[in-house]
């Protein structure tokens with residue numbers, strides 16, 4: 001049987017973002033885990049303009065090539081990890097824009113969040129995106145990751161998690177496997 005495909009989304013697009021090394025840590029851990037096919041999506045490279053489709057995404061009447069390609073890529077994924085920062089007590093706009101472009105492609109699929117920020121560790125960004133993914137029919141893992149001041153875990157462009165963060169990521173991967181098994185018949 002084919003491995004479930006895990007899409008890891010780099011949810012910040014600004015110059016000098018820490019999202020990239022954090023997402024690389026997640027990708028390397030998921031690759032070492034061995035249970036997934038991995039698709040790392042960098043929203044900076046994807047470069048979707050602000051939501052520009054004329055029709056509601058549930059109609060799937062996409063008019064732009066970038067949307068058709070994004071739809072096919074998300075449709076092919078079985079599970080997700082969204083890595084995104086806290087901006088002004090909420091989520092980054094890039095992650096919301098990427099979600100809003102599509103609808104049914106996200107439905108009945110599991111997702112885990114990896115967040116970061118200052119003292120809060122990105123908990124407000126995390127809380128703000130929960131109702132968004134619920135509206136899209138996604139199912140959130142129990143295990144979620146918050147990272148305080150992630151720059152202090154960075155050396156030569158490599159993010160090194162503490163033991164607790166590494167453990168929770170492993171639990172998240174376990175949950176994504178079991179949730180995918182449970183949810184895939186409902187798609």
Ligand SMILES: Cc1cc2nc3c(=O)[nH]c(=O)nc-3n(C[C@H](O)[C@H](O)[C@H](O)COP(=O)(O)O)c2cc1C
Nearest residue numbers: 012016017018019085086087088089116117118120
């Ligand atoms: C526009 C902006 C707003 C921010 N607002 C918050 C905030 O509300 N809470 C917080 O903990 N950190 C905040 N930060 C700090 C970010 O968490 C920190 O810069 C982090 O590196 C951003 O992730 P990125 O580097 O992947 O973009 C903010 C940063 C920016 C650029």
